Amino acid sequence: MNQLGGVFINGRPLPNHIRLKIVEMAAAGVRPCVISRQLRVSHGCVSKILNRYQETGSIRPGVIGGSKPRVATPEVENRIEELKRQNPGIFSWEIRDKLIKEGICDKNTAPSVSSISRLIRGGKRDESDPRRNHSIDGIL
Incomplete structure (x- = not known):
């Protein structure tokens, strides 16, 4: 009771x-x-x-x-990067709203605001970029 x-x-x-x-x-x-x-x-x-x-x-x-990490599909990642290029001052929550409004994702499948921020900050690593596979392994 x-x-x-x-x-x-x-x-x-x-x-x-x-x-x-x-x-x-x-x-x-x-x-x-x-x-x-x-x-x-x-x-x-x-x-x-x-x-x-x-x-x-x-x-x-x-x-x-608990929650499972949602991984953005390549299509979603490309659209996020495109939106950021079109409007560099756009906020992550605005990007999320646009993805939902455009029908690319729904509320349940859209990446979280923090995932979008991480993607924007990190961007994609080029194959030749030595930081691409950066790891703490071998340092300690």
């Missing part, structure tokens, strides 16, 4: 029927704090589910085990 009297297993995803009820109540204009009290679910949990629904349109729980 949680602090609000709800009987849910700690660390496990909330059942789908509760998730659906949270989204339905919010759509009907019920405030998250009221949803939290009525369904006996923490306010943080309600917020997390509503945010995920707003971002992805899904009520499904996230994958247990």
